[in-house]
Amino acid sequence: MLNNMMVGQFFAADSIIHKLDPRIKLLLTFVYTLLMFFIESMFIFTFNILAIIMVYKLARVPLKILIKSIKRMLPILLISAGINIFLIQGETVFKFLGINITKQGLCMVSTMIVRIICLISGMLLLLYTTSPAELVAAIEKILKPLKIFKVSPEEIAIMFSIALHFVPVLLLEAERIMNAQRARGAKFDSKHLKEKLKAYITIVIPLLISTSNRANDLAIAMESRCYHGGENRTRFKILHYSAYDLYALLISLLYVLLLLIFNKLDFFKIVM
Amino acid sequence: MIKIENLDCMYKTSNNQMVQALKGINLTINPGEFVAIIGANGSGKSTLAKHMNGIMLPKEGDVFVFGKNTKEEQNNLFIKKSVGMVFQNPDNQFVTSVVEEDIAFALENLEIPFDEMHERVRMALECVGMYEYKDASIESLSGGQKQKIAIAGAIVMQPKFLVFDEPTSMLDPQSREEICSLLKRLNETMNIGIIFITQFMEEVALAKRVIVMNDGKIVKDISPGCLFEDIDFLESMKLKAPQITYFCLELNKLGENINPGILDLKECADELAAALKGNKL
Structure with missing residues (x-):
């Protein structure tokens, strides 16, 4: 089952983290994301990674899934790191292909990679431990004030749920199209950038057509299951705050303060 | 009962040509009946099926579900609740990625209270033999299991009729057999009327009544046994026994x-x- 899991797919387990109210989890994920942009020290990032591992253990989500997801994003991370490392000026450490690689560049790139990994791990924890129905219910509650501007939070929430469900489906579809085009001679592995780009273009149009057909089928299926817009729908998951939510808030608050204090101190601060 | 009177349907193709998909269809299907609809590609089977639960509304003619006209807006929910529909590709029917949450989708739309909703989801899952997968991710299921979940998502509305638009065409033989015996069970034990569109003639044998369509018209309304005796007719319709x-x-x-x-x-x-x-x- 783990092998079939897609990035960000809900992982059902009986854990304290799963039991937390999704609104609290959304709020904590938001605060955590902001916090990651304030941190500059590699020591704190290391501390944070250990904390993430502990929370994943607490959530009974196998770390294997997280590592697999991060691995999938690694090419994007490495490309952006590769671009940045050549652009930062400073004290030269060594030369590569005639370009100066600086101490500042290396520090900045390593921090960037660790920061993104921390961010991805936090966001994925929310998706792994919150079922789509809970997320939809939470988004609906959080966006309720938008009703004043005649925006329907129910419709935004259902769109979010469908998008979340269809991302892995469309990824698989893209893979299938890629294989079909490869069988017809498309050169995705070509060393020439022009040929490679040409091959990738052959995926775009079939994928767009298939996505549009899927959207049409889904709309018909939703209609035949009595979907009539967001208003007045009852909920399969009803949200309740519990004592666990209060503890989670307090522990998170302490954690944020601790990290901010560490950040103020100059331990292992990155040289810029 | 589903009653179709003088139903015509025209649509425009991508070449701007008008095609008549249905021509003067008259048909009555009684509750508890097991009806198969067969015909070559483009004969109008799916268009007819979509008129039965109000997904398509007739421009010419009328469709009545238990006496209520599908054209009238106020009958919309009643008709969709009475006539459930299951499509060919289960992947395109799910709105969420967790089994029980997807099945509950129709009940949320019908404003069913919390406790009743959970009870009905449990019953629907038990009915299709998938209760142990209630927390599973839909993506982790096989094609046959996904189609069972799609069926559970329709029977949870407690419909009087279920329309199946080629539900087995994307499945392996084992899963096809499982889905067919599930349809038979739904018809026999729950008395749900089944309208089954299929290209597999072995599956047609499950039905008590077969409607053969050709060029937008019903050309035969007969029992499967009698139909298969007339091989020449079947082959003239581009079908096989x-x-x-x-x-x-x-x-x-x-x-x-x-x-x-x-x-x-x-x-x-x-x-x-x-x-x-x-x-x-």
Whole structure:
């Protein structure tokens, strides 16, 4: 089952983290994301990674899934790191292909990679431990004030749920199209950038057509299951705050303060 | 009951040409009936099915579900609740990625209270034999299991009729067999009327009544046994009888008197055994 899991797919387990109210989890994920942009020290990032591992253990989500997801994003991370490392000026450490690689560049790139990994791990924890129905219910509650501007939070929430469900489906579809085009001679592995780009273009149009057909089928299926817009729908998951939510808030608050204090101190601060 | 009167349907193709998908359809399907609809590609089967639960509304003619006209807006929810629909590709029918949450989707739309909703989801999952997968991710299921979840998502509305638009065409033989026996069970134990569109003639044998469509018209409304006896008619409709029918016909050509209207493998074996015992062969 783990092998079939897609990035960000809900992982059902009986854990304290799963039991937390999704609104609290959304709020904590938001605060955590902001916090990651304030941190500059590699020591704190290391501390944070250990904390993430502990929370994943607490959530009974196998770390294997997280590592697999991060691995999938690694090419994007490495490309952006590769671009940045050549652009930062400073004290030269060594030369590569005639370009100066600086101490500042290396520090900045390593921090960037660790920061993104921390961010991805936090966001994925929310998706792994919150079922789509809970997320939809939470988004609906959080966006309720938008009703004043005649925006329907129910419709935004259902769109979010469908998008979340269809991302892995469309990824698989893209893979299938890629294989079909490869069988017809498309050169995705070509060393020439022009040929490679040409091959990738052959995926775009079939994928767009298939996505549009899927959207049409889904709309018909939703209609035949009595979907009539967001208003007045009852909920399969009803949200309740519990004592666990209060503890989670307090522990998170302490954690944020601790990290901010560490950040103020100059331990292992990155040289810029 | 579903009553269709003088139904016509025209649509525009991508070349801006008008095509008449349905021509003067008159049809009545009673509650608890098991009806198969067959026909070559483009004969109008799916268009007809979509008119039965109000996904498509008639421009010419009328469709009534338990006396309520599908054209009238206020009947919309009643019609969709009474006539559930399951499509060919289960992947395109799910709105969320967790089994029980997807099944609950129709109940959320019907504003069913929390406790009743959970009870009905449990019953629907048990009915299709998938209760142990209630927390599973839909993506981790096989094609046959996904189609069972799609069926559970329709029966949870407690419909009087279920329309299946080629639900087995993307499945392996084992899953096809499971889905077919599930349809039979839904019809026999829950008395749900089944309208089954299929291209597999072996599956047609499940039905008590077969409607053959060609060029937007109903050309025959008959029992499966009688239909398969008329091979020439089937072939003129670009259709084929089940292998068992061809086997019986070949035996008849050899001078044996085996009924070509036999639909069941066991029944065929019994007739053959009887023929062998009587030294007929």
